[in-house]
Structure formats: C-alpha cells, structure tokens
Amino acid sequence: MQEILINKLNAFRVLYAEDEDGIRENINEILEHYFKETYTAKNANDAYLKYVQNKPDLIITDIQMGNENGLDLIRRIRESDSKTRIIITSAFTDLDYMLQATELHLIKYIVKPITHDKLINALEAFIKSYDDNKIYNLNEKWLFDFSKSIITNDEEQFDLTxxxxxxxxxxxxxxxxxxxxxxxxxxxxxxxxxxxxxMRLFIKNFRKKLPEKSLKNIQGTGYRLVRG
Incomplete structure (x- = not known):
C-alpha cells in the first residue's frame, strides 16, 4: 500500500505552511519523500505568494501562524480556486474552527501533534479525492491522470489529446x-x-507518450495495454 501511495503522490506538488521551524522541517522531510515537488512557507502571506507562483496540487496549512490565520489564507484562495486540495493542521479541537474549516471544502483536518499515521491517512484521503477513476498506474514509474489528461514519469510529462x-x-x-x-x-x-x-498516425503519436512496448497490436482485432 505504501509503495502504491508513493507512486501516486509522486505526480503531485505540495505546499506546506507552518510557522514553527522544527515542525515545518520535520514534516517537509517526509513530504519530500512522497511528492514530485515540495514548497514550504512560514506564514500565511508567504504561503499565498508561493501558491500563486507554483500552483501546487495540495496545500497543507496550520490554522494559527503567529498573528495570521490559516482559514483566512484558504478563504482567499477559495475566492478564485475551488479545485486545489487543502488539508488543515491545528492544535485546536474547537468546534467553531472545525465548522469554519468544513465550509472551505477541505480534504482533512489533522489535530496536532502530526503523527506519521495521521499524515498518511490525510495523504490517502487526498489521493482518494481524485476518485478511483482519475489516476492510474501504468507501471512503477509512470502515472496517468485522466482529470488532467497527462502522463508523467520521473523525468517527463506528456499532454494527451x-x-x-x-x-x-x-x-x-x-x-x-x-x-x-x-x-x-x-x-x-x-x-x-x-x-x-x-489510425496509424494516431497510434504512432500515442505510443510516443507511453512506456516502451506497453501498447500491443493484436493483428486484425485491436490493441491492448501491457502494464509493467
């Protein structure tokens, strides 16, 4: 399960906002192991700037960062972006905070301390949010994201028609x-x-975007996929 999760997460970029240096560095170390790209921010303003610059697929943010509020950051993002997935972390278990967070269409609300199990559960929820019909493993290194019409591997990204x-x-x-x-x-x-x-032109162009020898022609019948 862990290997499958890593393969899926490796297609995504994450932004992690946390004002406590030690927590931010520790969690970022874990995130770097899973994600294609990771970005960190010390406060809400820094997080918003990095969100605009990098357009991450997932934002993980603390609710309280000094005098700034993570919920305000999310509201600002939600004014123009309803698709970016967001996970909140907080030492608060206050019902009012949770209700406000729910209204912002979050993937998960993690109550601190952030344990490895809590983080993994949240990341699994992030993957599940794309639903089972959107992200597929072609083989160990290759992923197909139907929602974005892209195929990615460790080095390249291919846009599909x-x-x-x-x-x-x-x-x-x-x-x-x-x-x-x-x-x-x-x-x-x-x-x-x-x-x-x-047909020949379509298949020729299509093969260039797939793992080598993964599309097999069955003479006189059609095509099937050979997954590694």
Missing part, C-alpha cells in the same frame, strides 16, 4: 483488447472517418 485520454482510460479500465470498432466509436466522431492512415 482528448482522444488519447479516452482511449487510454478504456484500455486501463476494461483491461482487455479494445477492438478497432470500439476505437472508431470512442475516438472518431460522426463527422470523421477512421481511415487506415488516420
């Missing part, structure tokens, strides 16, 4: 040969024709 993303999702979810007829119905609309040349 709408047709490529739909085709790849079919290959993954059905886990069998996708026939030429299914391909025509799925990725060629009624205004276009799946000519042999169009």
């Amino acid at each position: 709408k047709k490529e993303a739909l085709f790849l999702k079919q290959l993954l979810t059905k886990d069998r040969i996708i026939t030429y007829e299914e391909m025509e119905n799925l990725i060629w609309d009624e205004d276009s024709v799946m000519t042999p040349n169009a």
